[in-house]
Every structure is written in C-alpha cells, then in structure tokens.
Amino acid sequence: xxxxxxxxxxxxxxxxxxxxxxxxxxxxxxxxxxxxxxxxxxxxxxxxxxxxxxxxxxxxxxxxxxxxxxxxxxxxxxxxxxxxxxxxxxxxxxxxxxxxxxxxxxxxxxxxxxxxxxxxxxxxxxxxxxxxxxxxxxxxxxxxxxxxxxxxxxxxxxxxxxxxxxxxxxxxxxxxxxxxxxxxxxxxxxxxxxxxxxxxxxxxxxxxxxxxxxxxxxxxxxxxxxxxxxxxxxxxxxxxxxxxxx
Numbered sequence: 721x722x723x724x725x726x727x728x729x730x731x732x733x734x735x736x737x738x739x740x741x742x743x744x745x746x747x748x749x750x751x752x753x754x755x756x757x758x759x760x761x762x763x764x765x766x767x768x769x770x771x772x773x774x775x776x777x778x779x780x781x782x783x784x785x786x787x788x789x790x791x792x793x794x795x796x797x798x799x800x801x802x803x804x805x806x807x808x809x810x811x812x813x814x815x816x817x818x819x820x821x822x823x824x825x826x827x828x829x830x831x832x833x834x835x836x837x838x839x840x841x842x843x844x845x846x847x848x849x850x851x852x853x854x855x856x857x858x859x860x861x862x863x864x865x866x867x868x869x870x871x872x873x874x875x876x877x878x879x880x881x882x883x884x885x886x887x888x889x890x891x892x893x894x895x896x897x898x899x900x901x902x903x904x905x906x907x908x909x910x911x912x913x914x915x916x917x918x919x920x921x922x923x924x925x926x927x928x929x930x931x932x933x934x935x936x937x938x939x940x941x942x943x944x945x946x947x948x949x950x951x952x953x954x955x956x957x958x959x960x961x962x963x964x965x966x
Contacts, residue, residue, distance in 0.1 A: 755889035773874030790814035797868035
C-alpha cells in the first residue's frame with residue numbers, strides 16, 4: 721500500500737482526492753525520453769550505509785552476466801546484501817548505480833528527476849526508499865520501497881523491495897537505450913492506508929528532514945543529457961557514478 725508524507729511537518733493526512741492537483745503540478749512538460757523494460761531479476765535495490773552507517777543511500781546493482789555473482793542475499797525482512805562486486809573487477813559482469821546520475825524517478829510519461837530525489841531513510845523498525853519533492857514541498861512524498869526491518873547493524877546493506885506498482889525501467893531516446901535507470905510507476909499511486917495516523921506521518925517526516933542532503937539536479941536540455949549518457953557508457957567503473965564497464 722502506498723502512503724503519502726507531505727514535506728512540512730505540521731500536516732494532516734489527505735486522501736486520494738488530493739492527488740490530481742499534486743500530480744499535475746509536477747508534470748511540467750512530460751519527457752523527451754521514453755522508458756524501456758528491463759529484466760527485473762537482474763537488479764537489486766540496496767540501502768547502502770554511508771560512512772559508519774549513520775545514514776544510507778540507494779545503490780542499484782545489476783547482474784550483467786553469469787560469469788561471477790555481483791551480490792549475495794541472506795535472510796528476509798530485512799534481507800542483508802553482500803555487495804560482492806566491490807571485491808573484484810566487475811568489468812562486463814556487473815553495473816552499479818550509486819546516485820542521481822544513474823537513476824531517477826519517472827511516473828507514466830513524466831521524467832521527475834528534477835522534481836524529486838530518491839532517499840533512503842531509516843525509521844523505527846524499518847528502512848524506506850522515499851521519493852521526496854525538491855521544488856514544491858506541497859507535493860506528496862512517496863514510499864517507493866522498504867526493507868521490512870531495520871537490520872542487526874547500522875553497517876548492514878539491506879535489500880529494498882518495491883511497493884506494489886513500482887519497478888525499474890531504462891531510459892530510452894528514440895531507438896537508443898541509454899544507461900540511466902528509472903524507478904518507475906505507470907500512474908500516481910493511490911492512497912489506501914486507512915490506519916495510518918497523523919502522528920506516524922509526523923514522526924517519519926522528521927527523519928526525512930534530517931537526511932535531506934542531496935542537491936537538486938539541474939534541468940538539462942536533451943542534447944546535454946544524451947551527451948552525458950554517451951560518456952557514461954564509455955568510461956571505466958572508477959570514473960563513473962553509474963559504474964558500468966563494457
């Protein structure tokens with residue numbers, strides 16, 4: 721079930737009837753890109769600790785070939801991920817997407833990378849992947865994925881499972897498939913959590929405010945974006961935040 725956390729702390733819950741105004745306000749001009757399907761089983765979303773684990777960030781690992789495992793998963797709710805690709809040269813075997821240069825939010829036909837950032841937030845007893853508005857804070861904050869538990873240690877890499885309706889897609893320009901990934905939903909999720917209280921929303925929103933460290937991505941014209949994608953595909957893992965080596 722999807723939940724909405726508006727970005728000001730002093731808020732009350734709203735129902736699905738408010739979504740029309742919210743969604744239209746961020747559907748600025750659609751997108752010059754399209755979204756192409758990917759094989760979901762090749763990818764894993766990970767809440768990766770930063771530093772000593774006080775905070776976490778979204779990593780996405782892709783298994784490109786069967787030559788060697790890129791990651792291992794142990795347990796469930798939460799499942800702990802061992803990022804095996806960090807211990808060998810994963811050229812041609814794995815991809816690793818570690819920030820907004822490698823992934824962004826897309827809903828239907830709208831690229832929302834300049835309107836939303838994807839942030840991993842620890843809450844009491846769980847870890848959430850949130851899509852947080854960056855321009856108009858009256859827009860909803862969306863729960864995109866969750867770990868289903870907080871893990872034993874703050875240094876654990878935790879597997880994030882998509883909420884219903886979310887999946888990964890790949891950015892496409894014309895007939896050309898690019899390296900950038902979309903965290904994608906066909907439509908704006910509807911709210912059906914009847915038992916969520918205003919106090920729960922406020923408590924989790926306070927945590928969100930504390931981890932709002934990412935900078936808003938500036939808008940790029942299509943020629944600049946395509947040029948960046950071309951560079952991404954040609955550079956080595958060490959030089960790119962979309963760590964792909966062909």
